[in-house]
Amino acid sequence: MAELNPQGTPLENLVDEPAPAGATGRYQQELARSLTMRENILITLSSVTPASSVFIIVPAILLGVGGASVLTLVLAAIAAVFVGVCYAELSATYPVTGGEYTWAARLLGRPLGFATFLLTLVSGILIISVIALGTGDYLGAAWSGLSGSWVGVGVIVVTTVVSILDIRTNAWVTGIFLATELLALVVLTLLGFLHPQRGLDSFFSAQVAGPDGLHGVGVAAVVALLPVALFAFNGYGAAVYYVEETKDANRTIGRVILMSLVVTAVVEIVPLAAVVIGAPSMSALLGSDAPMNYFLVARGGQALNVVISVGIALAIVNAVIAIIIQIARLVYASARDRSWPGPVDDVLGKVHPRYRSPANATLLVGGLSVLAAVFIPLSWLITATGASVAVVYLVVGACALRLRRPGVASSRGYRMPLWPLPPLLLIAGMLYVCVQVAKDTPSQLAISLGTMALGLVYYLGYIHPRRGERWTLPDPVEEEIEGSRH
Structure with a gap:
């Protein structure tokens, strides 16, 4: 029988690296374990930012297949369940704040683990820049002077400072913003269902606007937009980044992820259905460059459109806070795993004495996001992040497929049904994407794979020669359950 490391994984699968002198075999509890399950969900949903998805991503689906966009989102939600259950069991098995890279390193090998880390880090920073730069587009509806890119830079600076605060304060800050964006979606929903113009059969009518009216499109158009719809739900897996700050996380983290997914799907699908049912003219809706804004103006007037646009801007700010918090914990985890030269690890791995948050890592993430927003063209930022989610999901599926082998650590609170079917379907789906x-935009995939290649080179050039003192990958934190269940 193969010798096992403390995680229960055969050593030959991970590259035999002895623990350094004085190693305890577990991470230490340094972050504040103060979040309830509900508070974790608040931050997680804020990183999903469903209102931004409805107004920014969903319109591309609506314009591509018309009323069948509702069916497309429903099918994508079913597919997202396969992603969600993989995240849930992996999180419950390895409840480590670093997320996906910590699973890949333990289950697929450390070189691929670091490659996954670098892809997640780079795409996270670029995504912060992309969404922050979109703030001005919506604030400009209320005041044209707030429409410049400098507004996005200011948002990153302010939200970075907020993100340094203790995690529970941030949970309630993001929760208040989340309530605002959900209110905007409630308004959208009521406007549609109170003015029905067509029936439920419109959800199965795939149409696009042409020069001479609406034209039907085939099933292939719906299938082609499934990846876009799937990415509109992306973010529910971010709950694992707060796992070391969540009470009784071993038992509840799987439920947090799946509940976040369910809420995300409902609050994105229902408003879209209301718009399809309640739009005064389907031709005008599908012929508009901004169909959601057309609907708001047509049903509620220009003033309401301005108010909702400000609400979407606040939703974007909320997402920036949540994603900075997430990526800061990713950087903190990498420093704790001794990924960088000693002085860098010491700085980035420090926790603020009062807030018990990774303050230095947060400042680094905010600073890099500002640089990206200032110096990298928005079109390139979008291209650079285009395929990253699909590649990360592919890695997650491969990790989930490696679970439940003899001698491997077992889940501490959640086990997916029908394993190994969910990871197999996830892998097949992401390979298709x-x-x-x-085929369509090869530069997007090339950038993601190139980023991973750089991570692999760094691992082989710097970390691997120092094995034994770098990347020893201890066991997850030993959580004290007493008094923690709420």
Whole structure:
């Protein structure tokens, strides 16, 4: 029988690296374990930012297949369940704040683990820049002077400072913003269902606007937009980044992820259905460059459109806070795993004495996001992040497929049903997406794979020669359950 490391994984699978002198075999509890399950969900949903998805991502689906966009989102939600259950069991098995890279390192090998880390880090910083730069587009509806890119830079600076605060304060800050964006979606929903113009059969009518009216499109158009719909739900897996700050996380983290997914799907699908049912004219809706804004103006007037636009801007600010918090914990985890030269690890791995948050890592993430927003063109930022989610999901599926082997650590609170079917379907689906991306915009996939290649080179050039003192990957924190269940 193969010798096992403390995680229960055969050593030959991970590259035999002895623990350094004085190693305890577990991470230490340094972050504040103060979040309830509900508070984790608040931050997680804020990183999903469903209102931004409805107004920014969903319109592309609506314009592509018309009323069948509702069916497309429903099918994507079913597919997202396969992603969600993989995240849930992996999180419950390895409840480590670093997220996906910590699973890949333990289950797929450390070189691929670091490659996944670098892809997640780079795409996270670029995504912060992309969404922050979109703030001005919506604030400009209320005041044209707030429409410049400098507004996005200011948002990053302010939200970075907020993100340094203790995690529970941030949970309630993001929760208040989240309530605002959900209110905007409630208004959208009521406007549609109170003025019905067509029936439920419109959800199965795939149409696009043409020069001479609406034209039907085939099933292939719906299938082609499934990846876009799937990415509209993306973010529910971010709950694992707060796992070391969540009470009784071993038992509840799987439920947090799946509940976040369910809420995300409902609050994105229902408003879209209301718009499809209640739009005064389907031709005008599908012929508009901004169909959601057309609907708001048509049903509620220009003033309401301005108010909702400000609400979407606040939703974007909320998402920036949540994603900075997430990526800061990713950087903190990498420093704790001794990924960088000693002085860098010491700085980035420090926790603020009062807030018990990774303050230095947060400042670094905010600073890099500002630089990206200032110096990298928005079109390139979008291209650079286009395929990253698909590649990360592919890694997650491969990790989930490696679970439940003899001698491997077992879940501490959640086990997916029908294993190994969910990871197999996830892998097949993401391979399909990657092939389509390679055909349509190969530069997106090339950037993601190139980033991973750089991570692999760094690992082999710096970390591997120092094995034994770098990347020893201890066991997850030993959580004290007493008094923690709420």
